[in-house]
Amino acid sequence: MSATTAATPTATPTAIAAPSAWKRATRSGGLMIGLVIAAVMVIIAIAAPWLAPYDPNEQNVLLKLEPPSADHWFGTDAFGRDVLSRVIYGARISLFVGAFATLAGVLVGTVIGVVSGYLGGMVDRIVTAATDVLLSFPQLIMGLILVAVLGANMFNLILAIAITAVPAFIRVARASTLAMKERDFVDACRALGFGGPRIMFLHVLPNIMDEVVVMGSLWFAAAIRTESTLAFIGLGVPPPTATWGGIIRDGFDNLLDASWLSIFPSLAILAIMIALNLIGDGLRDATDPRAPQ
Amino acid sequence: MNVAAAARAGAAEASAAAPLVVEGLTTSIRIDRRWFDAVRDVSFAVQQRETLALVGESGCGKSLTALSVMGLLPAGVGRISAGRITVDGVDMTAASEASAQAMRGDRIGMIFQEPMTSLNPVLTVGFQIAESLIEHHGMSGRQARQRALELMELVRIPAAAQRIDAYAHQFSGGMRQRVMIAIALACAPKVLIADEPTTALDVTIQAQVLALLADLQQREGLAVLLITHNLGVVASVADRVIVMYGGDVVESADVDAFFARPTHPYSEALLAAMPRVDRSAAALAPIPGQVPTLPELPAGCRFQSRCPLRVDRCAERPPLMALAGSPGHSVRCWVRAP
Numbered sequence A: 001m002s003a004t005t006a007a008t009p010t011a012t013p014t015a016i017a018a019p020s021a022w023k024r025a026t027r028s029g030g031l032m033i034g035l036v037i038a039a040v041m042v043i044i045a046i047a048a049p050w051l052a053p054y055d056p057n058e059q060n061v062l063l064k065l066e067p068p069s070a071d072h073w074f075g076t077d078a079f080g081r082d083v084l085s086r087v088i089y090g091a092r093i094s095l096f097v098g099a100f101a102t103l104a105g106v107l108v109g110t111v112i113g114v115v116s117g118y119l120g121g122m123v124d125r126i127v128t129a130a131t132d133v134l135l136s137f138p139q140l141i142m143g144l145i146l147v148a149v150l151g152a153n154m155f156n157l158i159l160a161i162a163i164t165a166v167p168a169f170i171r172v173a174r175a176s177t178l179a180m181k182e183r184d185f186v187d188a189c190r191a192l193g194f195g196g197p198r199i200m201f202l203h204v205l206p207n208i209m210d211e212v213v214v215m216g217s218l219w220f221a222a223a224i225r226t227e228s229t230l231a232f233i234g235l236g237v238p239p240p241t242a243t244w245g246g247i248i249r250d251g252f253d254n255l256l257d258a259s260w261l262s263i264f265p266s267l268a269i270l271a272i273m274i275a276l277n278l279i280g281d282g283l284r285d286a287t288d289p290r291a292p293q
Numbered sequence B: 001m002n003v004a005a006a007a008r009a010g011a012a013e014a015s016a017a018a019p020l021v022v023e024g025l026t027t028s029i030r031i032d033r034r035w036f037d038a039v040r041d042v043s044f045a046v047q048q049r050e051t052l053a054l055v056g057e058s059g060c061g062k063s064l065t066a067l068s069v070m071g072l073l074p075a076g077v078g079r080i081s082a083g084r085i086t087v088d089g090v091d092m093t094a095a096s097e098a099s100a101q102a103m104r105g106d107r108i109g110m111i112f113q114e115p116m117t118s119l120n121p122v123l124t125v126g127f128q129i130a131e132s133l134i135e136h137h138g139m140s141g142r143q144a145r146q147r148a149l150e151l152m153e154l155v156r157i158p159a160a161a162q163r164i165d166a167y168a169h170q171f172s173g174g175m176r177q178r179v180m181i182a183i184a185l186a187c188a189p190k191v192l193i194a195d196e197p198t199t200a201l202d203v204t205i206q207a208q209v210l211a212l213l214a215d216l217q218q219r220e221g222l223a224v225l226l227i228t229h230n231l232g233v234v235a236s237v238a239d240r241v242i243v244m245y246g247g248d249v250v251e252s253a254d255v256d257a258f259f260a261r262p263t264h265p266y267s268e269a270l271l272a273a274m275p276r277v278d279r280s281a282a283a284l285a286p287i288p289g290q291v292p293t294l295p296e297l298p299a300g301c302r303f304q305s306r307c308p309l310r311v312d313r314c315a316e317r318p319p320l321m322a323l324a325g326s327p328g329h330s331v332r333c334w335v336r337a338p
Helices: A002-006 A021-027 A029-046 A083-119 A121-135 A139-150 A154-181 A184-191 A196-232 A244-252 A260-287 B002-014 B062-070 B097-103 B125-137 B141-154 B173-185 B203-220 B231-237 B255-260 B265-272 B312-316
Strands: B020-031 B034-046 B051-055 B078-087 B108-111 B191-195 B223-228 B240-245 B248-254 B321-323 B330-332
Touching: A029 A083, A029 A260, A083 A121, A083 A154, A083 A196, A083 A244, A083 A260, A121 A154, A139 A154, A139 A196, A154 A196, A184 A196, A184 B108, A196 A244, A196 A260, A244 A260, B020 B062, B034 B051, B034 B062, B034 B078, B034 B223, B034 B240, B034 B248, B051 B062, B051 B231, B062 B078, B062 B108, B062 B191, B062 B223, B108 B173, B125 B141, B125 B173, B141 B173, B173 B203, B203 B231, B223 B231, B231 B255, B240 B255, B240 B265, B248 B255, B248 B265
Parallel strands: B051 B223, B051 B240, B108 B191, B191 B223
Antiparallel strands: B020 B034, B020 B078, B240 B248, B248 B330, B321 B330
16 A cells, blocks of 8 residues: 555556446436435434324324314324324334345345356256246235235234345346356456355456346335235234334225325325336436446 | 377476476367367477467367366366376366366466456456455455555556556556456466467557566466467467367477478468468468368368368378477378378
């Protein structure tokens, strides 16, 4: 390092830097809008205790099914609970479950996919067959079966949604690894006597991360959707904990005379879906070499 | 076979101390569930500071020979079916995969044809040079980085200190090939295999890279196995030449003898097909036909179908390597060296 600092930068290498992926990504508005919405959601979720005007579980029979007002912006539900506070707290569950389920799915799926693609042979055939079987279940049905078997609590919910995500990431990581494996630098690594683990996780993995991350942002949205749907059909985090899907379900009984109960949490889900899909599309455009630069 | 065996034994004796010795190497590859000898009974030795050029057109077995030496034949598709390869005293053909792996990148280095794609695009060049030092010599990250900087200076990359953290796409083709050379030489190997090292570079850069290689070879005492189809490159850097055709060595000679008196009809044809500044382009003589695929290779001499000198005997029995005039110059041809 001392040599680096000692050398005077008189002849700086004249590398004309191509616009970085970040610059290209932020040039399109979609990604920025998505990031802003997602960031706001995350802040709301983290700051829920300070932002929520009321305790989300505090019941008040005198104030049940109140329409939106200055005191209760999103109205109140059948138990007189403040819907705004419940939607704010619901963001915690949805984002937490979605984030950890996606993270777990990405980690497990990507590792299995890279190993399977790199090793090939019998390992790859078994993994591919298992992946095909798992992918043939619709995500929701699979999540439903798993939660029904395991029992509805937050850990099992994360586990179930993660398991539904794993085969998709196996497939993406495996396909990208197969393409990467044919590249000359992987041969060069083998000629340098590097072992499988080093090549797989130090050389191949960073090169496929862009695709995994794009997929991850789209699956984050899918995970939140699955969580909400499971909550809606009564297989989410058990009540009285506020979850978006659960609030919609609570409001469903009074949909005709108190539509705000279901509309506001639905809008919250819609906003995070749009945000995550904008992020996913923006990242894909930014990392796709075929995209116009 | 006795002659070949004797020649092999002789070669082994003469080259006991050579960093790279290949004796009777036969490499088979599988096509449609059948195994074909794609490299047949190849023997050579490369001494310290010596450059041996393996020459031939695509599919002649020269790259397969290199892969055999590296122990990198694709499993299930290629295998060494006979012969022995000794690198720095270690028998690579008898070595376990783990010890072969330990040899690669440490005692035997390799540089590739495509410097554009042989570097990892998402890792810094400094890290990639340092990596094999960490892997093979157990250096700490800081030590290895310091050594990587020295290596970048050794291969004359300007402003090395500032470029150690740059990525491959920030380098030109020639500079990337210098990085590849630095990577290959990081662990101070005894043997360097250069597979078409300059084919992807333009001519002036080619000359610079070859000069650098020759200089480093003398300084580090490297045995270089140069694989190329470019006879111009051979003439400028090689000490000895082995011409391969259809998996056979057809001619083996010192570089001066080879260019003065190419003896095998295939060598003659190769030289006649090479453009030269002192002859008009119209005088280029292409070799008629193409290399037969492995299943189509004829019995007897493998070059017979394209050979202008063919006689009946060529189809009957494969010719043996025989001396042709000067010592160290041998040819596989019934007509030229019966």
